[in-house]
Amino acid sequence: MRQNFNLDKFLILTGILTFPLFVILFWIVFPSIYPGYDIITTGISYLGGYESPIRTLVNVWGFGLWGVLTMMFGYGIFRSKLLSVFGKIAGIFLIIGGFMIYLVSLFQGPSKEGIYTLAGQLHNFFSNYPPIPISIAIFLFLFEFAINKKFRWLILPIIIFGPISLYLNYQRAFLSGEIPYFGILQRAALTLPFLLIMLIAILLYKSKKKEV
Template identity: 30%
Template sequence: MNGSLNRWYYFSGLLAPIWLLLGVVIAGSLYPEYSHYNQAMSELGAKGSPTHILSPIINNYPLSVLFMLFGIGIVKTFTTSKLARISGVLIIIHGLSSFSAGFFSCDVGCSLESPSREQNIHNISGLILFFSLLFSSLIWIFISNRCLGVKWFGWFSLACSLVAVALLPLMAGAVESGEGFGLYQRLNYGSQALWVFVFSLILLRLKVTS
């Protein structure tokens, strides 16, 4: 596979977490009294929100493309490792889920009580979005040293996965209390986005082509 093309695929993974951060900050700044501490990121694109149309355009859709490109790069690069290719497919699925979560908005406030059909699809997309990236990172716990020659990345993948899973009960508790959900959700997704960022840096630095 062409090395310069590889770098574009890897750079997409590097750019995705940065784009996510900037997109959420920008959309949040245009949403009066929006709380990054208490409110879900999905509320930025919820029906009736001030950023309903803008949020998926600057967040979900471009992120979908970036994640899919990164996943395609992994599939094309690791031709001799079935597990590595599966991890790439999972990242592609993550990108598709990002698009779906943006296209199908949640209801006002993203309430879990009596959700609309569109919000149900949004919620399912969110679950796929989470688990696809989680399982992808779990795979690299076992193949990092063999495929990359970077043993510490396996431990880093484990740490990011554990952080993401450990935050789930805190997110559930925050739904009940109405406080802190936004923070825990950002830390949850942030741990996985950081994994993608570091993975991209490793690929760019090692110039993996096989």
């Protein structure tokens, strides 16, 4: 058992898991066990908010685990021998993004609508800004893949999904006023970057396998 353990592969695997974890839990499982929750109109923050009956479950196994897995993947990228300095810097940004997602599990959404609280402000900050370090990381991967022949085909999905994801994240985080389909918009905005992360992780995992 000890002989077969490969830390790099283990850390890269966590990157593959972030996408299905988010999709299965935040699109399907959590909304279906929260009585009266409307996935179309309601953001994911309310699943782990103060008034949620499934708050602890969502914050530990949802936001907490999602953030921890992202940080682990970031560390895996950082220490990967397959990647150049661009990849390593991307790894640092992924760790920062993952840590911010983790902090959402500690600072839940505002409990009383419209009331100005420090917890609400912290929640807004940590939930609105993770896409920035994660986007920088994905942008850096473009340079990495431009010089790294093995991964060059990944440039195309990044060019296609990257701008869409940025636009959706801007809409979800910084657009004020009521958005009738906010729940779907927010989930789509968060799904796309993690789809890219999963693709990157799968390719790195496969390369690692060949190497071993």
